[in-house]
Amino acid sequence: MATQPARSDAPNPAIKRLSLYLRQLESLLKDDVATVSSRTLAQRLDLTDAQVRKDLAYFGQFGKPGVGYHVEPLILNLRGILGTDRIRPTILVGVGNLGRALATYQGFQPKGFELVALFDTHPKKVGKKIGGLVVQSLGELEETVAAHQIRLAILTLPADAAQDVADRLVEVGIRAILNFTPLRLNVPKTVAARSVDLAVELEQLNFTLSE
Amino acid sequence: MATQPARSDAPNPAIKRLSLYLRQLESLLKDDVATVSSRTLAQRLDLTDAQVRKDLAYFGQFGKPGVGYHVEPLILNLRGILGTDRIRPTILVGVGNLGRALATYQGFQPKGFELVALFDTHPKKVGKKIGGLVVQSLGELEETVAAHQIRLAILTLPADAAQDVADRLVEVGIRAILNFTPLRLNVPKTVAARSVDLAVELEQLNFTLSE
DNA sequence: ACGTGTGAAGTCGTTCACAGCG
DNA sequence: CGCTGTGAACGACTTCACACGT
Numbered sequence A, B: 001m002a003t004q005p006a007r008s009d010a011p012n013p014a015i016k017r018l019s020l021y022l023r024q025l026e027s028l029l030k031d032d033v034a035t036v037s038s039r040t041l042a043q044r045l046d047l048t049d050a051q052v053r054k055d056l057a058y059f060g061q062f063g064k065p066g067v068g069y070h071v072e073p074l075i076l077n078l079r080g081i082l083g084t085d086r087i088r089p090t091i092l093v094g095v096g097n098l099g100r101a102l103a104t105y106q107g108f109q110p111k112g113f114e115l116v117a118l119f120d121t122h123p124k125k126v127g128k129k130i131g132g133l134v135v136q137s138l139g140e141l142e143e144t145v146a147a148h149q150i151r152l153a154i155l156t157l158p159a160d161a162a163q164d165v166a167d168r169l170v171e172v173g174i175r176a177i178l179n180f181t182p183l184r185l186n187v188p189k190t191v192a193a194r195s196v197d198l199a200v201e202l203e204q205l206n207f208t209l210s211e
Numbered sequence C: 001a002c003g004t005g006t007g008a009a010g011t012c013g014t015t016c017a018c019a020g021c022g
Numbered sequence D: 001c002g003c004t005g006t007g008a009a010c011g012a013c014t015t016c017a018c019a020c021g022t
Helices: A013-032 A040-041 A049-055 A071-082 A097-103 A138-148 A159-172 A198-209 B012-030 B038-043 B049-057 B071-083 B096-104 B138-148 B159-172 B198-209
Strands: A068-070 A088-093 A114-119 A134-138 A152-155 A176-179 A191-196 B069-071 B089-092 B113-120 B133-137 B152-155 B176-179 B191-194
Touching: A013 A040, A013 A071, A013 B198, A040 A049, A040 A068, A040 B176, A068 A071, A068 B012, A071 B198, A088 A097, A088 A138, A097 A114, A114 A138, A134 A138, A138 A159, A152 A159, A152 B198, A176 B198, A191 B198, A198 B012, A198 B071, A198 B089, A198 B152, A198 B176, A198 B191, B012 B038, B012 B049, B012 B071, B038 B049, B038 B069, B049 B071, B069 B071, B089 B096, B089 B138, B096 B113, B133 B138, B138 B159, B152 B159, B159 B176, B191 B198
Parallel strands: A088 A114, A088 A152, A114 A134, A152 A176, A176 A191, B089 B113, B089 B152, B113 B133, B152 B176, B176 B191
Antiparallel strands: none
């Protein structure tokens, strides 16, 4: 009886590295490399070959002994695992400096994310067009989310408004939130929340600077 | 003989959490809370009390049994440990959408980081003023870095230029790089490089969405 | 021979649980 | 009493090392 790889028992760090593998593989494919060993993949990411093999093995048996991994099929597999083979409609709340930057960021579409709506509380900003989308008032949140079956939201707004908006997003049925606010969002555990905290990142660098 | 806490043997995750503790403590101070227990600090961050105590204990004995931690002195201690008690002059390379957003981001100064120069390769952008700073050409990198004793750089430029610029930064004496490029920077181990990869963050969320 | 997949060993980080101080 | 600091137990993740497929 073959041991079916249960994706759920993969360590969290392994899942994170899957994204990195995918990126390297896409780069290799662009260079017309058909096959790659765990060794060379590892070297490009400062990892060990064993780590690469184990990570991939959590999700299936993609490699061929004596050969390595076939690049293209592995890419398709990883995309399927990460869910980037389907386009995810995404909304963005808060079109300040950072919000505007992300709204015009060209890196989302190729990864399977499509911004379909922008929101802001500020009446002055509502109606403005940014990156092909018209900024909507938060009042329209419910119907827009329902109309597009949206489950992913990006939060780029002032810290003091973030929790309120998060509460509304949860109520409206959002399932995952990418939070750029320096704030721990309080959400039910059925909703996934990730934070990107610029100040924390800089502080970490600063620490290593002082040895 | 008292066991002197060696900051170097603190687990990396603990160091990361120090930033989070600092943020909570600052928030508590604003609310005129003078003292806090590991328990309540932990609750505000979804951690265990033991974790908080152990993390802090790596760096010193800040707490008082039966009382907890005095907020204000602990803040000062953590700032000292993280190095945010001194202002770090920082440069930013690449004033595209994201770069402009960060250049005008108001969250850096209060955390001890001060943008002192902006750079871009694009001749059209050189000379423009963004957030009180004039965009300089990359040719001026050397003298500006030397003049301000700069050791920290933020990279917000297209992926294909990132490694070249990183090489130059290293040569000029930069010690730490915050990289917003979806690229593993190749730098000597004397230089600290951290990456904020938006696509990876979204992919992780996406994965949890698909259960 | 080369290179994967994987149990086993080892390392790192977290949680437990309690002695001891205020 | 409440609460810290900390060895010891536990669990999570990584690395080792090798059997087996090509």
